[in-house]
Amino acid sequence: MPQIIFLPHEDICPEGAVIDVEPGTTICDAALAHGIEIEHACEKSCACTTCHVYVREGGESLEDPTEDEEDMLDKAWGLEPDSRLSCQARVDDKDLVVELPKYTINQVSEHH
Template sequence: MPQIIILPHHELCPEGVVIEAKSGETVCNAMLANDVEIEHACEMSNACTTCHIYVREGFDSLAESDETEDDMLDKAWGLDPDSRLSCQSVVSDTDLVVEIPKYTINQVSENH
């Protein structure tokens, strides 16, 4: 089973965490199932950027982003070449190292 190594984030996982993920599930779902409460204001419908992540290792194991995700990412805070939306990033059989950005453009925390 692949692992997702989540680097420390000041609010969501201050110590960082290593979680098990199932091939075929999204990074967002894997994080939420393991108590990493990443924002997902659009309920994972690829309509916002609140679940924006940086994939620091394993990026090439993810399916290529589609045009809708790319358009959304253009609006994300702190966009970089390793940026993806966690709701659209499907885990394969490769381990991932993920960093959650310090900020999001979400105006209201829905506290899912």
């Protein structure tokens, strides 16, 4: 069974996490099922960028993003070559290393 390794994130996952995932599960669903509260303002319908993540390792095992996902990613804060919408990226049979961005496009915080 593949694993997703979430790198530490100051607010969402301070210790980081390693979770086992069934192939075919989205990164977002896997995170939420394990208490990692990734934002998903559009209810995982590929209509926003709040679930944007960086797939630091293993991204080559994911299906290529759809045109809709690429269009939404163009609006994401901090876009990088390994950016994906976690609601669209489905785990295959390889482990992934995922980093959550410090901010999302609609995030407001008194601390930052």
